[in-house]
Amino acid sequence: MFDKVLVANRGEIAVRVMRACEELGVETVAVYSEADKNAGHVRYADEAYNVGPARAADSYLDQEAIVDAAEQAGADAIHPGYGFLAENADFAALVEETEGVTWVGPASESMEQMGEKTKARKVMQAADVPIVPGTTDPAESAEEVKQFGEEYGYPVAIKAEGGGGGRGMKVVWDESEAEDQFETAKREGEAYFDNDSVYLERYLDHPRHIEVQVIADHSGNVRHLGERDCSLQRRHQKVIEEGPSPALDEEMAEEIREAARQGVAEADYRNAGTVEFLVADGEFFFLEVNTRIQVEHTVTEEITGIDIVKWQLRVAAGEAFDFSQDDVDIEGHAMEFRINAENAANDFAPATGKLTAYDPPGGIGVRMDDALRQGDTIGGDYDSMIAKLIVYGSDREECIARSKRALEEYNIEGVTTIVPFHRLMLTDEQFVAGTHTTDYLDEELDTSR
Ligand SMILES: Nc1ncc2cc(-c3cccc4ccccc34)c(N3CC[C@@H](N)C3)nc2n1
Numbered sequence: 286m287f288d289k290v291l292v293a294n295r296g297e298i299a300v301r302v303m304r305a306c307e308e309l310g311v312e313t314v315a316v317y318s319e320a321d322k323n324a325g326h327v328r329y330a331d332e333a334y335n336v337g338p339a340r341a342a343d344s345y346l347d348q349e350a351i352v353d354a355a356e357q358a359g360a361d362a363i364h365p366g367y368g369f370l371a372e373n374a375d376f377a378a379l380v381e382e383t384e385g386v387t388w389v390g391p392a393s394e395s396m397e398q399m400g401e402k403t404k405a406r407k408v409m410q411a412a413d414v415p416i417v418p419g420t421t422d423p424a425e426s427a428e429e430v431k432q433f434g435e436e437y438g439y440p441v442a443i444k445a446e447g448g449g450g451g452r453g454m455k456v457v458w459d460e461s462e463a464e465d466q467f468e469t470a471k472r473e474g475e476a477y478f479d480n481d482s483v484y485l486e487r488y489l490d491h492p493r494h495i496e497v498q499v500i501a502d503h504s505g506n507v508r509h510l511g512e513r514d515c516s517l518q519r520r521h522q523k524v525i526e527e528g529p530s531p532a533l534d535e536e537m538a539e540e541i542r543e544a545a546r547q548g549v550a551e552a553d554y555r556n557a558g559t560v561e562f563l564v565a566d567g568e569f570f571f572l573e574v575n576t577r578i579q580v581e582h583t584v585t586e587e588i589t590g591i592d593i594v595k596w597q598l599r600v601a602a603g604e605a606f607d608f609s610q611d612d613v614d615i616e617g618h619a620m621e622f623r624i625n626a627e628n629a630a631n632d633f634a635p636a637t638g639k640l641t642a643y644d645p646p647g648g649i650g651v652r653m654d655d656a657l658r659q660g661d662t663i664g665g666d667y668d669s670m671i672a673k674l675i676v677y678g679s680d681r682e683e684c685i686a687r688s689k690r691a692l693e694e695y696n697i698e699g700v701t702t703i704v705p706f707h708r709l710m711l712t713d714e715q716f717v718a719g720t721h722t723t724d725y726l727d728e729e730l731d732t733s734r
């Protein structure tokens with residue numbers, strides 16, 4: 286096991302990783318920007334290094350500054366968290382090439398491979414994992430889009446090879462839109478992802494978004510840790526995640542979990558990852574692989590009792606799993622509420638302020654992942670998510686009741702958050718029934734649509 290780990294992140298995920306380190310007897314190093322010099326993750330760490338000014342590009346994204354801090358501190362590993370450099374294959378390669386510092390994540394080649402969506406689709410196809418019907422090579426012309434539309438029918442999704450998350454997708458509703466949308470998709474691909482390559486997929490209407498947590502050690506053992514349902518999204522931003530999925534019966538859940546495990550085994554993948562699927566009309570289709578720990582990994586930890594971050598560290602240090610796939614038990618139900626400093630009444634506009642009161646909930650089945658205390662200032666330099674409330678219940682009904690109680694107890698003053706929105710969601714008929722799809726919130730909220 287490592288002696289000292291540098292966490293190249295901030296906020297709740299930095300504290301989350303440091304907690305895993307503490308439990309493993311590993312010393313922790315924080316990096317911080319000027320704006321974060323009094324931040325919670327700096328307070329928590331054994332030592333801290335300033336890596337630059339507030340702007341993320343000059344601090345948390347400054348690869349050399351972070352590696353320098355690791356070398357100054359004598360850290361023998363770097364954990365990237367999520368966001369920032371977590372899926373940057375170049376940074377992973379820089380750390381791999383840095384003597385004496387281990388990258389806590391997949392090999393940079395795997396990150397490269399899964400970052401190119403058509404390569405990821407080819408790997409999954411080779412493992413007999415159903416992929417969204419479409420091409421596994423780039424489309425070269427609008428003519429191809431039209432032929433695809435003829436063969437598969439409309440709507441057609443044109444996707445950026447380097448895209449993913451909420452970005453890089455154009456929908457062609459009929460042939461007349463093919464030319465414009467193809468040109469736009471290529472132009473935006475070049476602009477946003479420095480890669481103008483695009484591929485085609487049949488656009489699935491009103492899908493659910495279900496993802497499977499996987500982790501692989503360096504001895505070829507691959508485990509799935511069950512699925513998470515992330516269908517409640519707003520403009521491609523997840524709002525509430527849960528597990529297991531209320532939309533899958535036991536049989537389909539087993540199938541999708543096994544498919545993810547097979548796909549990752551085929552890819553010679555190591556460390557933690559998430560295999561994303563779309564589910565529509567009783568079928569599931571591979572979408573993409575995320576080569577990082579995700580915000581919502583906590584849901585899986587609560588229903589399996591497995592500390593995923595600790596296993597990331599153990600795997601990176603060369604340890605093999607001490608549990609089999611059969612040892613992975615999924616018990617009960619968990620939900621994660623993203624606590625964003627946003628004003629839901631004002632189109633979720635980001636909010637800033639000083640926490641004049643901060644009283645998080647507690648009690649049985651309630652987990653708070655944050656790096657906050659009363660008196661902290663919430664600025665606008667970074668992502669609006671300031672905390673995560675994760676609730677566990679013996680079933681989905683108890684989880685919802687307990688979530689209502691926890692959200693009632695949660696008192697935050699001095700900055701506007703979406704806690705009131707979460708309280709409302711727990712009384713929403715579709716959400717409570719678990720029948721919502723990924724379009725639900727956008728259709729509900731953007732009545733202008
Ligand atoms: N062929 C096909 N059909 C329907 C799709 C619908 C979406 C989608 C669209 C809007 C919100 C979403 C939320 C979660 C998951 C997917 C979506 C989608 N996404 C959104 C971003 C990226 N992760 C892929 N791809 C799709 N692909």
Ligand SMILES: [Ca+2]
Pocket residue numbers: 380381382383384385386387388
């Ligand atoms: Ca190295």
